[in-house]
Amino acid sequence: MPHEVRGVVARAKGAPVTIETVLVPDPGPGEALVKVATCGVCHTDLHYREGGINDEYPFLLGHEAAGVVEAVGEGVTDVAPGDFVVLNWRAVCGRCRACLRGRPWYCFNTHNARQKMTLADGTELSPALGIGAFADKTLVAAGQCTKVDPAARPAAVGLLGCGVMAGIGAAVNTGGVTRGDSVAVIGCGGVGDAAIAGARLAGAARIIAVDVDDRKLEWARGFGATHTVNSRETDPVAAIRELTGGFGADVVIEAVGRPETYEQAFYARDLAGTVVLVGVPTPEMRLDLPLLEVFGRGGALKSSWYGDCLPSRDFPMLVDLHLQGRLDLDAFVSETIALDGVEAAFARMHEGDVLRSVVIL
Structure with a gap:
């Protein structure tokens, strides 16, 4: 019935x-x-x-x-x-x-x-x-x-x-963030802040939060960002490079889903670094990148769908970390x-x- x-x-x-x-x-x-x-x-x-x-x-x-x-x-x-x-x-x-x-x-x-x-x-x-x-x-x-x-x-x-798993998984599962890595996260809404929390869990040494809203950047610090960049006021690519010894971040997570922020992520990563797209674009969006730059920079350009998670594996583990006070x-x-x-x-x-x-x- x-x-x-x-x-x-x-x-x-x-x-x-x-x-x-x-x-x-x-x-x-x-x-x-x-x-x-x-x-x-x-x-x-x-x-x-x-x-x-x-x-x-x-x-x-x-x-x-x-x-x-x-x-x-x-x-x-x-x-x-x-x-x-x-x-x-x-x-x-x-x-x-x-x-x-x-x-x-x-x-x-x-x-x-x-x-x-x-x-x-x-x-x-x-x-x-x-x-x-x-x-x-x-x-x-x-x-x-x-x-x-x-x-x-x-x-x-x-x-x-949904959102929290997508962000944590983008960092840990898709991006493969590990101890000592430098990580930049572009877009500090719920998914971006979850990516920051995931990077901290994984032991990243430097976590750079990028957004146009100072209020969101302050929230990002609470989740583990070590540095913040207001991209309305500062060139985020230059700022990320400056904060990583001139090289760029090991992993850059794009949590906005727009061509212009993806391009920032592409140029803000180190050689052989990884870009992770977890922000959701709309159907009409297009991306134009020099193919030689794609080849010459090496590394990986990845998309993260639901944080590449396996719920039966990841949900209980993250709940346990939460109950332990670590997430x-x-x-x-x-x-x-x-x-x-x-x-x-x-x-x-x-x-x-x-x-x-x-x-x-």
Whole structure:
């Protein structure tokens, strides 16, 4: 019998979101019903509302979530009712060519729940990133549930479900930051600050934060930046080189997703250094770089999708580090809000007033 819950729905491009009655089915084979405790307000949800992902309206928004498994379908063995979980949007298949080569974090056949959640009139909803967690309950593939230590505060660890994991993973998994490295992070929103936190965890010796907003640069210092550069006032490439002995950083993480900031990242890295793109560009953006410079500088130009994470491996480890006091996930939570506060949270996000607003259900 379907569960009748409240959910935040985007019905049309640019239209304010509404709270509506959502019908959530009981879990079928391979699925899990999750009672949502918290869900972060991510830029990706705003992109869905604005039609920047696709036009499959109406959307059930929300995806950075933590909660408790309420029921599971046939064949589910990895999680059980009562488990505290962080939701992820990459349930690996275990059978594609990436999984069979022992690289499941690149899984080419990730999946979601097969059944659809609907509005009261039967209209099928498109859940954001296959999750749809701005709701009292949601239906996901069981592989989208990652069991973690229940001692952790849901509002903090739920953010691992997207932005925080993307940033930490960009530094640790994709960028391969290690002890003694110099790292520059361009763009100090939630993902950029998570990359800074990841670089600090990995033992980077010098972490340079770059942004146009002094307030964000101050936040970046709290996450581990050793130096800051306001790129509205100073040439960031020259500044990064000056702070790294004239050479450039070993790893430069671009967390904005624009051609001009990517070009800055390209020229701010040392010879044989690494550029990591974790900021999300829009479809019309193009990049023009001299091919000789690409060849002559060597190193690696990488893209980081979800921080190249494997949730079953990375989420529990990061939660443990948080509980040990070595990773302050609480610092990413700027405010907690009710379900009806999502539209206002989008406005604060757009103005850069918050790292994360978190809905408490």
